[in-house]
Amino acid sequence: MLHTAQPSNGQRHEADLQRAKPSWKRRSDDHVDYPPGSVDPIHRHNANAFVYVLEGTIVMQVRGGKEVTLTPGQTFYEGQDDVHVVGRNASKTKPAKFVVFLVKDKGAPVFVPTK
16 A cells, blocks of 8 residues: 655645745755655655654665665755655554655645656
């Protein structure tokens, strides 16, 4: 069963960066809970995405890159042109948590399903 990880509060949110240069950039930061066995569909963010693992073990990969397994304290980067082909909780029994910080064009969608 496919499960799209969502922020722990169930909503996505955005806020202006007060000191952003240029002014059209926005940020979005979310705490994401991956339930045991959850898997993301292939997608992109149209943003620079910085992931920091808080708990558990997650597996990430962008198209053309190597699959990586991340544990608490480790990071993952997706460029604005990257397609995220693997995003999942490595465990079928334990949850995982991470925070993702996105820097994107103002008005650009946060999550774009793709092939």
